[in-house]
Amino acid sequence: MTQTRNNIAFVRTADAPLLPAPRNMTGVVGWMRENLFPTPLNALASVLIGGFLIWQIWGVIDWALVRGVFFGEDREACITPPREGVQPGACWAFIGAKFHQFIYGFYPFEERWRVDVLAVVFAGLLAALAVPRVPYKLYTGITFVFGLPILAEILLYGGTFGLAAVDTNKWGGLLLTMVVAVSGIVLSLPLGVLLALGRRSEMPIVRYFCIAFIEIWRGVPLITVLFMASIMLPLFLPQGMNTDKMLRIIIGVALFSSAYMAETVRGGLQAIPKGQYEAAKALGLGYWRMTLLIILPQALKIVIPGIVNTFISLFKDTTLVLVVGLFDFLGIIQAGAADQKWVSAETARSGYFVAALVYWAFCFSVSRYSIHMERRLATGHRR
């Protein structure tokens, strides 16, 4: 080569060859060797943990499928051993028998189509919003935020258009969970954004109001809020102004989560460099245009994980409405499991298993979708 020991001058005359990576760093075997069995100790740990997992998973399969009771009219099926010396497993017959109640609560049987219609409209709008290819996002969004609550009021509550009125104390199950959670989510996001902007406002009265609001609601447990909304508030309101309990609960939940949402969004606002504000101002954009066109799209994108976190915890916190006598999805399963007709060793366990599965499926889908959105919206640092 041109390089010699005693001469520091060097001129490259030919490019060094481009070599392939030294060994195959991909492939299942390569991955396992690197991650599961790199040393004897790690290999032992992998075998032990793997064995434990297989044992546990088999336990669940055995309980749910092999020994599970799928058919039956009452508890007899779930306490009768399927074979000699075998304990009966999960009582799916109970889930099947109570399934409609888990979904609709005590909603009158002949009126349940109204819930179905609403569910279909909700799912359709949500899909139109969630799938990026579908056009008219703005109109869909407006329909979702303003049209859907009106439709829900007409369909679920009834009393107009010849629909029989169904009092909210008959609502329950997944229907109630969804109504509380979706209203809470749809209300808390815009409210939270406004509170976050207010907390950073240059106007002291707005700022102090927002700080006080956020800190008061954040400093109170949700159960307290629910008790206040359902029991205390009617005592303070003048006679005749007694609003619906469900409505009070929804507002309580929404205000409670909006305080958390505000702090999440504020985190995003603080991450936006000062230069973005200055560039927007220098172009002559006023406060609201600057906020809506430049600042919020960036800030909200940053805090998608935080927003989704708040959504998920709100969704699960709706189970707390149980303490004020509303039967949400979990509550109605619990109530069903106490039914004399179905009481058995496995009834409650099967019910809780279903509850856990449904809550997990909802939360996990939301989480996956949010990760998808984060990737799709990542323009800032793409090279």
Added chain:
Amino acid sequence: MANAEKKALKVSDEVVIDIEGMNKWYGQFQVLRDINLTVYRGERIVICGPSGSGKSTLIRCINRLEEHQKGRIVVDGIELSNDLKKVDEVRREVGMVFQHFNLFPHLTVLENCTLAPIWVRKTPKAEAEALAMKFLTRVKIPEQALKYPGQLSGGQQQRVAIARALCMNPRVMLFDEPTSALDPEMIKEVLEVMVDLAESGMTMICVTHEMAFARQVANRVIFMDQGQIVEQNTPEEFFTNPQSDRTKLFLSQILH
């Protein structure tokens, strides 16, 4: 000098910016002292001075990214005050290019350029896009229109920032150290665009350390130190025959 005459000819009597006895404080610390400056239409002014001398603060006062506490600033016949409407009116007519570009990362290059014309000037979208493409062509990057700022080099980003400001058809352009954050090989492409802009007759105020640029396009060079205008002159006089000791010291430090 023929060159100087050519430069002088372009300058009109029309006052675009008039600053009178302007003072500014950050808390107790005075950053600008008794600033008096009149800018005529078509002028190319370069402001230089050591760091912390108040050059950036001065031009940021012109579109009220910073507030002044004493004195008057009149831009295009509008006096800057707490009246937000008037401030926005001024900002519409004053384009600004920042040291760190400050492009909007969530919008494409084209959207960066059309945003303000569409939302502030109420230009129809198609017209705004045509205008944006015209200026992107002028800064020599029309082919990048659909990319995001994060996909461009620093020099390209700064040229987009210039195009974005030009899309508002400003009467004045302010440049706040536009080449200071750039890698050396990218400075030239941005300066070329600025020279081209100056030759088209745009009124410009540039805070910059590019003394070659000052020599080539400026009709006036202003030297600031400790919040004051210490010296101003034509570039020829300023560089060959500086009067104040502080100017001499500064020039000796930057012109090796």
